[in-house]
Amino acid sequence: MSREKDAANYAIVFFTAVSVLLLIFPASKLAHTARIAVSYSLYPSLHYGATYGHFVRNVPANFVSLLETDQENRALKDKVRQLELKLQNTAASTAENERLTREMRLSRALPWSGSWARIVGKTPADWYGSFFIDKGSEAGIAVNDTVLGMQDDRAGLAGRVLEVYPKFSKVLLLTNSAASAVCAIAPTGLEALVEGKGTWLLKVSYVPEEPGLSVGAELTTSPGGLLFPAGIFVGRVTKVYPRESFMNFITADVAPAVDVNTLKEVYVLRRNLPAEFSGPLQAEKK
Amino acid sequence: MSIILEVFIYLATGSFYWWWTQNLTVFALAPNLIFAAALCAAILAGPVKAVAWGFFLGLYADMLGASMFGGYALTYSLMAYAVYVLKRHFDMASPFSQLVAALVLSWACMLFYQALSLSFSSINPTGLKIFLVEPFLNALAVPVLFQVFYWFKRRTGVL
Numbered sequence: 001m002s003r004e005k006d007a008a009n010y011a012i013v014f015f016t017a018v019s020v021l022l023l024i025f026p027a028s029k030l031a032h033t034a035r036i037a038v039s040y041s042l043y044p045s046l047h048y049g050a051t052y053g054h055f056v057r058n059v060p061a062n063f064v065s066l067l068e069t070d071q072e073n074r075a076l077k078d079k080v081r082q083l084e085l086k087l088q089n090t091a092a093s094t095a096e097n098e099r100l101t102r103e104m105r106l107s108r109a110l111p112w113s114g115s116w117a118r119i120v121g122k123t124p125a126d127w128y129g130s131f132f133i134d135k136g137s138e139a140g141i142a143v144n145d146t147v148l149g150m151q152d153d154r155a156g157l158a159g160r161v162l163e164v165y166p167k168f169s170k171v172l173l174l175t176n177s178a179a180s181a182v183c184a185i186a187p188t189g190l191e192a193l194v195e196g197k198g199t200w201l202l203k204v205s206y207v208p209e210e211p212g213l214s215v216g217a218e219l220t221t222s223p224g225g226l227l228f229p230a231g232i233f234v235g236r237v238t239k240v241y242p243r244e245s246f247m248n249f250i251t252a253d254v255a256p257a258v259d260v261n262t263l264k265e266v267y268v269l270r271r272n273l274p275a276e277f278s279g280p281l282q283a284e285k286k
Numbered sequence: 287m288s289i290i291l292e293v294f295i296y297l298a299t300g301s302f303y304w305w306w307t308q309n310l311t312v313f314a315l316a317p318n319l320i321f322a323a324a325l326c327a328a329i330l331a332g333p334v335k336a337v338a339w340g341f342f343l344g345l346y347a348d349m350l351g352a353s354m355f356g357g358y359a360l361t362y363s364l365m366a367y368a369v370y371v372l373k374r375h376f377d378m379a380s381p382f383s384q385l386v387a388a389l390v391l392s393w394a395c396m397l398f399y400q401a402l403s404l405s406f407s408s409i410n411p412t413g414l415k416i417f418l419v420e421p422f423l424n425a426l427a428v429p430v431l432f433q434v435f436y437w438f439k440r441r442t443g444v445l
Contacts, residue, residue, distance in 0.1 A: 008333030008370055015341040015363040023406050024358025038345045041293035053305065123307055123350040124416060127314045130352030135330055162352055172352050177409040198410060201293050261314065 019028040039165050042121075042132075043254060047167045050120035050134050112229065114146075114269040115139060120168065121278055128260055130159075135268065136167045146228050146269040147171050149258035154255025155235045157181065158220060158266055169268075173260060174234070175202060182225030183234050185216040194219060194234055200261075202235055202254040209243050209250050219254060229269065233257040291444045295435075296339075299323040300346050314411050315415065317423035318441040320347045321395065324362040325388060325428055326435045328369035329378045339445075340366030350424040353409055357402045368394075388428035392421035 022031045099174050117139075121132030141164050149158040159179060162172035172179050177198040184191055185207070192207045207213050219239045221228035235254040243250045303319040320343050327339035346360030351358075358427060369378065369387070374381045376383055394413050439445045 004333060008367065009336040009338070011337040011365060012367040015337050016360060019341065019344070019356045019360030019363060022359065023354055023402070026355055034345065035349070035355060038349050040344075041297060041300055041346055043347055045301035049301055049304060050308075052309075121304055121308070121350065122311075123347075124311060124314050124316050124420070125318065125347070125411070126351040126353070127413075129411075132350075170352060176352060177411075178353065180405065199413065 022267050033099065035163075035273045039234060042165075043167070046132050047134070047280060050118070064176075112269050114267055115141075116265055117141075117169075117268055120264060128173060128196070128200060130162065130170055130172050130176060131260075132168050132170055133190050133266060134168055134267070136169050138166050140270065141169045141268055142271070142273075144227060144273050145271050146232070148232065148267040148269060149263045150265075150267070151262075154180050154233060154257070155267065156235070157228060158260075158263065160227060171266070174231045175200065175256060175260060181228055181234060182222045183219040183231075184222040184224075185213060185237075186220065191224050192219075193220050200259075201208050201238070202257070204237070204252045204254050206247070206249045207252065213240050213250060213252055226273075229271075288442075288444055289437075291442050294433050295438060295444060296342060296346075299343070313415070315423065317427035318347075318392070318420055320344075320358075320390065321362070321426060322424055322427045322431045323391065323435070324366060325369065325384075325391060326432045327445060328366040329373065329384065329387075329432065330435055330439055333367070333370040335445065336366040336370055337363050340364075343398065351411075353411060354403055354406050357399055357406070360402065361399050364398070365391055365395055381432075383434055386427045387427045388425040389421050392424045393417075396421075 020099040021028075022034060023029055085210040086134075103210040114134060116131035117135040117166055119131050120134045126231040133141075133147075141161055143161055143164055147158045148155045150178060157174055159171050159173040159176070161169050163170040173196065174194070175196040175198070177196050179196040181194050182191055183194045185203070185204075190207065192200050192204050194204050197203050204213075205220065215237055219234040219236070221230055221234060235256045237252045238255045241251050241253075303323075306319060307316050324340045324343045327343070328336040330336075331339060335442070340362035341359050344362035345356075347358035348355045368391070372378065372387070376387075378387060380382060382444065396417055400410065400412050403409050435445060
């Protein structure tokens with residue numbers, strides 16, 4: 001019994017020490033190695049589970065959608081013909097726009113390019129904090145790529161890529177308490193910091209009282225922020241808090257552009273940010 | 287052979303938890319099967335193995351989140367040790383004691399993890415909804431999962 005007790009004591013001391021080391025030195029080689037090692041335990045569920053589960057789950061629905069797809073296909077063919085005409089007109093406008101932008105040196109924004117990814121892992125303990133997507137470094141995803149979600153036919157900012165593995169990636173949601181983005185408030189274009197609260201709402205801070213931040217004001221990513229491309233819809237102000245007597249700024253609640261609860265797919269924008277922006281966790285996991 | 291089976295059970299637990307959270311969450315709520323597995327392993331296994339199971343299941347839970355890495359590993363390791371101490375005073379094999387233990391330890395683990403998170407990253411990780419509901423879901427899940435783990439232990443000698 002005493003021997004068992006000794007063994008238990010040694011075990012708890014050892015594992016506690018390792019856990020505390022991981023907590024105190026999250027960027028150390030030890031934590032990095034542990035992360036990579038444990039990431040392999042996620043593979044069966046996140047990669048194979050998501051791939052095959054998707055097929056199995058959708059067998060009855062696939063049959064119905066096959067019939068519907070045929071009808072849609074005919075309608076879409078007509079639409080494509082009309083759109084191709086429009087596209088020819090738009091191509092000329094885009095070329096002119098690009099030429100003027102280049103000549104006037106107005107913007108550093110480039111056309112968005114990226115890929116769609118499916119959400120394959122979302123844990124209730126971190127519901128508004130992060131989720132996994134089924135694309136990784138093999139699909140060209142990199143740390144700090146911007147993640148967009150579609151809501152009501154409009155793209156909105158969902159978050160950014162935090163960790164990349166060969167076949168899947170972890171996305172840090174904007175609603176995470178550790179996430180933030182520099183935003184411009186319409187119509188004044190005033191810049192403010194939008195932060196996650198760990199709930200379904202966001203918080204906008206450091207807004208001077210003068211511009212009269214009002215309920216319903218739209219927030220988009222600002223050209224001043226480096227992490228996200230400018231002009232992405234972030235959310236709408238739902239509540240403005242009165243200024244505290246000891247503060248120079250006001251704060252407000254913001255309803256995010258993308259509802260995490262209904263999100264199924266996301267669009268990952270390639271950012272090609274400088275290497276200094278990438279954390280130590282990138283690529284080495286290949 | 288035993289270690290391969292244990293790795294298999296570990297991966298199966300993780301995959302089952304993933305499947306549940308992907309398909310069966312209601313209002314973003316689901317039993318924390320990682321916690322339930324750590325508790326069941328702590329009840330069934332010897333102290334060293336129980337703490338090791340707690341640690342590795344905790345690392346799995348840490349990987350699923352985006353905040354502290356090692357927080358759940360520490361929490362579940364300590365929980366496994368606490369269960370080892372409790373086992374000497376209480377009969378943890380009965381469903382009722384498992385239910386009560388799951389309820390109490392769920393709240394204890396949440397509060398401990400919250401304290402860790404506030405200390406290390408100044409983030410409050412636990413929503414009120416999860417704090418109020420999840421322990422009851424865990425309490426229902428633990429006796430069921432215990433029977434599964436017990437069946438594995440009897441048939442294969444793992445844990």
